[in-house]
Amino acid sequence: MTPLTRRTPGTVLGLYLVYAVILLIFLTPVVWLLSLSIRTAAEVFVSELRIIPRAPTLQNFIYVLRNPQFLGYLWNGLVLSVIGAAGSVLVGAPAAYAFSRYRFRFKSQLLLAVLAFQMISPLVIMVPLYQYMQAIGLTESTFGAALVYVAVAAPLATWMLKGFFDSIPLELDDAAMIDGCTRFAGFIRVIAPLALPGVMATFILTTILGWSQFVVPFILMSRPNMLPIAVGIFNFLGTYTGSATQLIAAASVLSLLPAIAIFLIFQRYIVGALTAGAVKE
Template sequence: MSKHARYRLENAGIYVGYLIVFCFFAFPIFWVVSLSLKSVPELFLTPPIWFSKTPQFQNYSFVIKNMGILHYMWNSAKIVVVTIGLTLLFSFPAAYALSRFQFKMKRPVMLMILVFQMISPVIIAIPLYRLFSEIGLINHSAGLIAVYVAVEIPLSTWFLKGYLDTLPLELDEAAIVDGCSRWSTLWKVLLPVAMPGVASVTILIAVASWSQFIIPFILLDDKDMFPMSLGLVTLKNSSDAITTHYLAAASSIGILPVMIAFILLQRFIVGALTNGAVKG
């Protein structure tokens, strides 16, 4: 086999692998959208059909008008926006310190951040409930956001630290020569340059916070405060009738903001991941 033929065969194998991975992740989304457009009889056809003969777009209007899905989305949006702001406020300076300063306990601190990053919210959910019950933060957005921020800070700090490592130290030195303090250098010089990394962390925080289920499930009892993830469970349990198509429609609406944000910011994510892989 010639070198050119081997090269083409390797490329074909790579693209086949890409296609398999794409189908693996895209099929659940396709199936949920397909279910959302079916009528009740079509839900139970055997074998199941891929597409509805008469798409039921009124399923979406029913969910929006009668099931309060927009209220749940608004709750999630408020939580996500505040979580992103507070997480970046803490993680960006921490990443800057770990990237630019050399101190005695730096490696143990990095190791601790990595360890905390691996802790699942499931592990801390029950202790959090007992703690928040004692201090009166059950059914409070502030308590929920505080937990979200604490969960997201380790990953955000680790990611931003890797990205800041790729920025030359000459930027800091030039800013200090021009009279900037460390604080001014951080926010006025490095932050604008590091926006691809910040954008990537923003979308990662948004996706994780939007889809978080365990923490709000434990800390919230008031339906009016439920985020999107809990709202979908409420829709499932709100009626004895068959609501699979309505639940699928609500799920499709729920993932739409995250998909749009990811599509709009994907070029920042790819750029930040590539730069962050150069030096860590």
């Protein structure tokens, strides 16, 4: 074992303490959300701090699931997320392949520019984005919102897929072209099938990214029958009279379940794809 990989017991303990603190920071809001979702309306405003309510109930979830508008929000969120993820992979895969295989001037700078686009929040371009989409008639449109989803996720898809393409030997491209394939045909017939695990992992992660998207549909859509789940929950409060905190919490918990389920089911493929490019020297 080299000095770089040797860890003392104190280092390991400190590392686990850091992990525990990070886990506590991220889990505390989720635990409190779960607590609110199983409370009665009267117990929401109880002053004492209790994680487990005195009278837990699942009635809030039943109320939310019986609301057809909520199910519509779930469906709209799924449609936008899947279309946005598929589009970002279709755009990002050729770009990632070009960055992986070709040598050209300003390649590193362009890669950094792609990363810089990923760092720009939609809030920064909220006003010009709305004006532009309104000018071309793509507000109040699932297609218009999906296009913006693609633009938001494409930089991440490009970076992820480039790392995966880097792990595929260049000799396979040469062999495909020797057999008569063009560069594009070699990409489609040889490289893309080999990169399928990475493509699937990228698709899954960008789907989850789209599922949590709030700003874009909030800006571009106002019709309740078109809103995805992230915006739908924001507007869900107006559906009920009186206190609805516990109902909003239940709706939020339900909206988390699809993303968590997808990640747990496909986590092996996601981790494998994310680490595939790390073995490339």
